[in-house]
Each structure stands twice: as C-alpha cells, then as structure tokens.
Amino acid sequence: xxxxxxxxxxxxPLCLLLxxxxxxxxxxxxxxxxxxxxxxxxRAVALEGPLRYAMGGWGAPLGIDxxxxxxxxxxxxLTALVMPPLTLYAHDYLDEDGDKQLNFWPLWYLLWxxxxxxVLTADIFNVYVTLExxxxxxxxxxxxxxxxxxLRGAIRYLLFALLGSLTYLLGxxxxxxxHGTLDMAGLAVRWAGDRLDAVGLALIVVGxxxxxxxxxxxxxxxxxxxxxxxxxxxxxxALVVKVAFYLLARLWFWVAEPAAGAGLLLGGLGxxxxxxxxxxxxxxxxxxxxxxxxTVAQLGxxxxxxxxxxxxxxxxxxxxxxGHGLAKASLxxxxxxxxxxxxxDRVRDFAGVGRLLPTTWMAVGLSAISLTGLPPxxxxxGKWRLLEASFQQAQWWWVVxxxxxxxxxxxxxxxxxxxxxxxxxxxPEVHRLPWxxxxxxxxxxxxxxxxxxxSAPLEALLLPGSPFAEAP
Amino acid sequence: xxxxxxxxxxxxxIPVVTGSVVFFLDEGRRGLRTVLNLSGAxxxxxxxxxxxxxxxxxxxxxxRWPLLAGLELYLEADAFAMLFSPLSSGLWLVTTVYAxxxxxxxxxxxxxxxxxxxxxxxxxxxxxxxxxLTFFIFYELLTLSTYPLVVHRGDARSLAVGTLxxxxxxxxxxxxxxxxxxxxxxxxxVEFTEGGFLAPFHEHDTSLRIIFFLLVGGFGVKAALVxxxxxxxxxxxxxxxxxxxxxAVAxxxxxxxxxxxxxxxVFGVTFAHGLGVTGVLxxxxxxxxxxxxxxxxxxxxxxxxxxxxxVSQVSYIALGVAIAGPVATLGGVVHLVHQGVTKITxxxxxxxxxxxxxxxxxxxxDGVGRRLPLTMSAFTLGALGMIGIPPMAGFITKWYLGxxxxxxxxxxxxxxxxxxxxxxxxxxxxxxxxxxxxxxxHTLPTPAREAPLFLLLPPLITGLLALLTGLFAAxxxxxxxxxxxxxxxxxxxxxxxxx
Numbered sequence: 001x002x003x004x005x006x007x008x009x010x011x012x013p014l015c016l017l018l019x020x021x022x023x024x025x026x027x028x029x030x031x032x033x034x035x036x037x038x039x040x041x042x043r044a045v046a047l048e049g050p051l052r053y054a055m056g057g058w059g060a061p062l063g064i065d066x067x068x069x070x071x072x073x074x075x076x077x078l079t080a081l082v083m084p085p086l087t088l089y090a091h092d093y094l095d096e097d098g099d100k101q102l103n104f105w106p107l108w109y110l111l112w113x114x115x116x117x118x119v120l121t122a123d124i125f126n127v128y129v130t131l132e133x134x135x136x137x138x139x140x141x142x143x144x145x146x147x148x149x150x151l152r153g154a155i156r157y158l159l160f161a162l163l164g165s166l167t168y169l170l171g172x173x174x175x176x177x178x179h180g181t182l183d184m185a186g187l188a189v190r191w192a193g194d195r196l197d198a199v200g201l202a203l204i205v206v207g208x209x210x211x212x213x214x215x216x217x218x219x220x221x222x223x224x225x226x227x228x229x230x231x232x233x234x235x236x237x238a239l240v241v242k243v244a245f246y247l248l249a250r251l252w253f254w255v256a257e258p259a260a261g262a263g264l265l266l267g268g269l270g271x272x273x274x275x276x277x278x279x280x281x282x283x284x285x286x287x288x289x290x291x292x293x294x295t296v297a298q299l300g301x302x303x304x305x306x307x308x309x310x311x312x313x314x315x316x317x318x319x320x321x322x323g324h325g326l327a328k329a330s331l332x333x334x335x336x337x338x339x340x341x342x343x344x345d346r347v348r349d350f351a352g353v354g355r356l357l358p359t360t361w362m363a364v365g366l367s368a369i370s371l372t373g374l375p376p377x378x379x380x381x382g383k384w385r386l387l388e389a390s391f392q393q394a395q396w397w398w399v400v401x402x403x404x405x406x407x408x409x410x411x412x413x414x415x416x417x418x419x420x421x422x423x424x425x426x427x428p429e430v431h432r433l434p435w436x437x438x439x440x441x442x443x444x445x446x447x448x449x450x451x452x453x454x455s456a457p458l459e460a461l462l463l464p465g466s467p468f469a470e471a472p
Numbered sequence: 473x474x475x476x477x478x479x480x481x482x483x484x485x486i487p488v489v490t491g492s493v494v495f496f497l498d499e500g501r502r503g504l505r506t507v508l509n510l511s512g513a514x515x516x517x518x519x520x521x522x523x524x525x526x527x528x529x530x531x532x533x534x535x536r537w538p539l540l541a542g543l544e545l546y547l548e549a550d551a552f553a554m555l556f557s558p559l560s561s562g563l564w565l566v567t568t569v570y571a572x573x574x575x576x577x578x579x580x581x582x583x584x585x586x587x588x589x590x591x592x593x594x595x596x597x598x599x600x601x602x603x604x605l606t607f608f609i610f611y612e613l614l615t616l617s618t619y620p621l622v623v624h625r626g627d628a629r630s631l632a633v634g635t636l637x638x639x640x641x642x643x644x645x646x647x648x649x650x651x652x653x654x655x656x657x658x659x660x661x662v663e664f665t666e667g668g669f670l671a672p673f674h675e676h677d678t679s680l681r682i683i684f685f686l687l688v689g690g691f692g693v694k695a696a697l698v699x700x701x702x703x704x705x706x707x708x709x710x711x712x713x714x715x716x717x718x719x720a721v722a723x724x725x726x727x728x729x730x731x732x733x734x735x736x737x738v739f740g741v742t743f744a745h746g747l748g749v750t751g752v753l754x755x756x757x758x759x760x761x762x763x764x765x766x767x768x769x770x771x772x773x774x775x776x777x778x779x780x781x782x783v784s785q786v787s788y789i790a791l792g793v794a795i796a797g798p799v800a801t802l803g804g805v806v807h808l809v810h811q812g813v814t815k816i817t818x819x820x821x822x823x824x825x826x827x828x829x830x831x832x833x834x835x836x837x838d839g840v841g842r843r844l845p846l847t848m849s850a851f852t853l854g855a856l857g858m859i860g861i862p863p864m865a866g867f868i869t870k871w872y873l874g875x876x877x878x879x880x881x882x883x884x885x886x887x888x889x890x891x892x893x894x895x896x897x898x899x900x901x902x903x904x905x906x907x908x909x910x911x912x913x914h915t916l917p918t919p920a921r922e923a924p925l926f927l928l929l930p931p932l933i934t935g936l937l938a939l940l941t942g943l944f945a946a947x948x949x950x951x952x953x954x955x956x957x958x959x960x961x962x963x964x965x966x967x968x969x970x971x
Contacts, residue, residue, distance in 0.1 A: 374616065376613075421626050
C-alpha cells in the first residue's frame, strides 16, 4: 500500500541527477508499481474487504493510518491509468527544452505522490499535508509553459488553493479540539452532529469546494488549466480536482452525517455548475478553454451524489469520475497536439485538421462519446446509475440536469468535432508526430470506452464497507 | 462459452475489426481495402446465415456480458433478429460493392469505409439486441457512426445537414434514455420477451402510456414519423451509398425495428392495445404515410422524391404493427425487408444517373431508358415494387395490411392504403413514362455508356430480389415465410391464413 506513495517520492529527486535518456526506466518503474499496487489492492479488497495499514507500526490515534477500500481505490485506479500515458507524452512533448525538463520531472513525480497519498490516508490532518503537496507541485507546473497568461493563471490558482487549505485546516482544528482525534474512523465514532461539528464540517467542505473548483469557486480553473502545458492540464483536470471530490465523499458519508438539506444544497451547486460550465464552453472560441469549462460542468455531475445519497449514486458518481478523467486527459493531450502542429487552438481556424491529425481527432471523437455520456463508455454507466438513483428517490429534477447536460456537451463537442470533416485540400497529408504524441490521446480515450465493459467488478468493490444499506 | 454464444458476438465484431483495420490503412492501399471490406461483409453474412438456419431448427444463440449489477449487454438471435440481420448484412455486401465503385473519385476513402463498417456493426447490434439497453447502446452508436458518412463531402452544406441530423438523433437518444430508465425503475428489467413484459405492471398505466410515447417518439425520429422526419430529406446530400444505408439498411430501419420491438417485446401487442396506445400510433403512421406521399409528389429532385417516399413507406411497418392483429402484423413485419430491397434499388439507380449522366432532377430524365437500359430496368422494378403492383414484393405487404385491417375491424386503413397507392403511382409512373417513352434530348452524350460493373450489378441484384421475394413469397426461407414464423410466435393462438 505504501508503494504508490513512496516510489514517486523517491524518484522525484533522482530526476535531477539523470540525463533525459535515463528517465525512461524511471517512468516505467513508477508506472508499473502504480498499476501493480492498484491491482493487488483491488484483489485484496475484493477478497478481504477494506484494508488498514499503520505506517511504521504506529496505529491511530498516535500514528498515521492508510486506508484502502472501494472508495479510495477508484481515484487510485484512475491515477494509475492516467499518469503513465501522460508521463510518456510529457517525455516527448517537452523534448526541445532542456531547462524545462529539469524543472518538470521532480514536480511531476511529487504531484503523482500527492495524488496517491491524499486518497490513501485515513487522517484528516494528513489530508491537509498531502493537499499542500499537490498544490505546491501543481502551481509551478502551470507556470512552466511560460508567459504572462500562465503566470496569471497560476497565481490565481495558488490564491484559491491556499485559501481552500486554510479554511480546511480551520475546520480540522475545530474538529480536533472537539473530539481529540484526527483519524477518520475515530471521528466517525465520536461524531456528535452538534453545532460545532456542523461548523467544522462546513469549513472543511468549503475548503474542498475551492480545491475541487466547484461552482461558484471554479473561477481559478479555466485560466490555470488552459494556460498550463498539455500534460499538466491533463493531470490537473483529470486527477487533481477529483481528489477534492473523493475527500468530500469520504468525509460526508463515512465520517459525518449531515442533514439532507445540506446535500440538496451541494446538488444544487452541482446542477448550476453543469449548466453554467456547458454554456460557457459553448461560448468559448479556444479549444483549451472549451475543455476547461467542460471540466467545470462535468464536476457538477459528481455532486449529485450528495442529495441522492444511495449506493447507486455512489457507483454512478465514481464511474463518472473515472470516465471523465480518462476522456479529459485525452482531450487535453489532443489539444496539445493541435497547438504543437497548428501553433494555435482557435476552433474557427480548424478546417481540415482532421486530415492533418487523423489519430488525434479520433481521440477527440472517442472522448466526446465519454463526455456526452453516450454508451458504451464508463461515463454512460455512471450516468445510468445516477439517473436510476434519481428515479428511485423520486428526485426527478436531477434527470433534467443529467440529460440536459449531456445534450449541451454534445453541442459544444460536436462543434469542435465537425471541423475535422471540413474538406480543405490546402492541408498536406498526415503530419507525423512522435509516437507517444500520436497514440497516447487515443489510448486514453479508448480506455474510457472499453472500461465501460469492465465496470461490473468495480461496482462490486464498492459494496464492502459502504455506508449505504441497500445494495446498488 | 460455446460457439452458440460466440456467433452473435462475431456478427457484431467482424465489421468492427474490418472497420478498425481500414482506418489505419494508407489511403493508397485501394486493393487491400477492397478485399478487406468485401471479405468482412461476406464473412458476417455467412455468420448470420448459419444462425438463420439454426434458429429455424429451434437453436438458441445468446451472448451475455454483465455491465453493472442487473445490467447486461445481451445479444440474442431470436426470430425478429433473424429477419433484420440477414437483410442488413446481405444489403451491406451489395452496398459495399456499390460503394467501392462509387467512391473511386472521392477523397478520404479510408475514413469513409472505416465508418461504413462501423455503421454496419452497430446495425447488427441493433438487430441482435436482446434487451432494450443493448438496443439503445447500438442505436446511439449508429448515430455516431453515420454522422461522418452524412458529412463526408465536407462542404458547408453537408456540415449543416450533419448538424441537423445530430440535433434530431441525439435529442431522440436523450428522450429514449429517459423512457428506458423509467421502465427499468418500474420493473427492474429491460429484457425483450415475446408478448411483452409490462403487462403485470398495469396499475402504472399512466406512466406506461407516457413511456410508450417516449420510446416511440425516440425511435420515431430515425423512422421518420411526421413531424420528426425533417432530417431525412435533407440527408440526401450524402453520397449515394450512404443514402442507401440510411434509407434501406441501417438508420430508418433501426427506428422502425425499434417501434416493432417496443410494441411486441416490451409492451406486448395485446397489452399495448389495451392501453389504447396502438390506436394513436396507427393514426400517426397513417398521417405520415399520406403526408410523405403528398410531399414526394411535389419534388423534382430525384433523391428528394425518393426520400419522401421513404418517409411514407417506412410507416407501413409502424401501421402494420399498430393495427394489432396477426395478419396486419405479418404485413408490417415483412415490409421491413420488402421496403429495404426495393428502396435500395432506387437509390443505387439514382446514384448511377448522377455518376454517369450527371442527372439529378426528374425533369432531366427524358429518355434515359435508352442510355442506361439495365440501370433503368432495375429502377422500374423498384418503382413498381413501391407502388405495390403484383407480383412485386410491395404488393404482398399491402395485401396483408389490408386483410389485417379488415380482420382487426379497422376498415379505414384500407382507404389510407388506397390513397397511398394512388399517390405512389402518381409520383412514380410519370417518371417511368419519361424514362421509357419520351425522346432523349440531344444534349445527352452519345454513344450511350452503361454504368461500370460495380455500379450496375448491385441495383440489378436488389431489383431482382424485390421481384423474386414477391413472386415466390410462399417458398421456404423467404421474408414472408419468416414473418409467418414470427407472427405465430407472437400470437400463439391467433388465426393465420396460409399465405
């Protein structure tokens, strides 16, 4: 269980010492440990139920515990699937600039370590630490692309992330003062549900909403995600914001027992995010901004878990998270290719790009299937479960959000996709890119579709230790 | 996993594999691409034929794959599936031959043939779907795989039509999804069952009525029920083989097939009749039949006239289903096949006219029968079939529809049939008159050259099929015989006259 945290942490400083060619074995090592660890953990959890591990032999409340159960395995799996292709892509994408390489890799592996650590830890203070690791790795990565725009985006990101962390920390302090423990399981036992608990939880939730770019605290996301280098945008949109959602779900359902009204409030924010983000995406003229606003919209679906609060909704939101992660990573990489070849990402000037970059555009098409929530993608199954939960609980208004959001997503994505079919003979034949640039976007997008056929075991993983009584 | 469960999967996967390989072949590898396309089409036809014989001998072919707890991807070769899948795989083979000849001068051929194969894969999925979820999955994929074909020319007009097509079909998909989830929420199952599975839930009759119209509305977009038909006449900007696919093999058929499945295998025809929804559907279909024919009459563009004719003809299927009697069912179900072979012939011929003589309008067709005698013979067979002149296939359909409406006590349908036949004659016979009996204008190039072999064979084959399926309708393994088998399974105690 420690592997996915420690390996990238150890590799991070090594990157400073090795020449560029020596990095490849490191990439492969970290990727393989990540994948193997996730597979091993999934097997173990499927056979024995949730696992706890006391670091250094010190159990809670003194030491720090790690926890792997169905819920934490989902973001862990997503990271293990998305980071390796991003890493290979980044390796070739940053080819030209030696300085950038030097700055990039330690931060990148630190980010990877933060991603795995924040979902495995079972201690709310340790969550704060890992969130800071994530922020401090992510912000400089955004600046790496250089330029005023990136700097401005990064500073705004930093501001929001730090405010979020502080609010979160305040909440943690309140809860620690009241209950004398930072361990999640310990807190769950002592949870009183009084006013102090409510304030503590509210602070934590607001902090996480800021980190997770949930409407109306999303305004840092589009500039930061659209200005960063392609692999960084992909990691931020696909993985980093998901951590905040994971933590929200963990604290909301496993630790606290908030009132139904609070869940409805979060759901309302999610619904607003879906419509606001989609409409903004429709209005944007630049591909990366469309993709970034699409993230704002897609994160809204995840919040429907809170008002629906059932096993089906839990499966639904987590599958949606995985589906969105894979598709969004693919889209940002594809946008990277477009900028690499055309030198811009203005959609209006895309005529004939499908001829120039056929494989990349196929990736865009497959990702669009996932983001629109069409079958057979894993996101479709997620949406199905969310719709099912809405019908079960007679909260039919979420159906409008889910179906309407899908239609809007189709609108803003097909606007981009249609450019591929404009027959402009002015372009030469296929532009040759390095193999990782050509194939990684397609691999991620195809994975988003194929995972749909293998979702049943993932759903089964969520059953043991689920806070929801009924089977999904 | 036995071979019986793998065959339905193979029928879907073979075109997927063909399509995926074709995508990554270089544009210049024309020969290899053609071999791949044709062998893929032939192979999947073979698989379907094996299953056809098997189903006749009461063998079961089913493939199940769990998606989530309680949700399955389920492919099953039941009697209905075996009516639709030989039609689409057979016509796919013919259309592939045609497309190879037709697309010779087009650019981006690997993209075209890649999506062409995927389109057929999804149609096979629609045909073999054993539950409503699987049907929906492939139905949505069908939209996605046909869009690139519709916009293939890549000019502003095609792209605008493509957007229109997506608005209609993606919107319909959303409506379907709501209906689908609703059924699943009510009953916990979506599996097709002979005689329907909703009857035990009759206390939810209002919800069920709404669900019925959500589903039929969702399928009605592709089946081009008025007023949901707007995309179909516009979509004729696509290349001719694509029109053939849209009108005869895949898209419109998938919509009509969906309506058939909803009425028979989801609601059950008796239960739907009891809910009072089939009467509405019958009127809806009748209006569409008359409206389509009237609009067809006013078109001078040949492909547009054919498109409105499709609007009208496909609704015969919905009408036959909605009359809710065994004989009418027979007429509606068999029309799935009859309309397919007949309409595809007409579109092939329209394509040949455009390719060889650059004729797009009916007013330019004077005397083309002397220039393209073989093509126009096939066209004539198709046109006569559409009108329903005996012994063409279309006559069989109309005969059973009329008989069925009398049996079900709904004689008004006869009037609709009569009016529609007159209209059909009014918009096809003048064309035939022009083709054969008017002198050709001197502007037509001489000497006359028939279309190349790849373009000529397909319409001849399908034209003859349209004649033979009518002439030998009572022989074993014809569409009519197969429809009798289906109808007998749907109405175990129903009265069926020998065909």
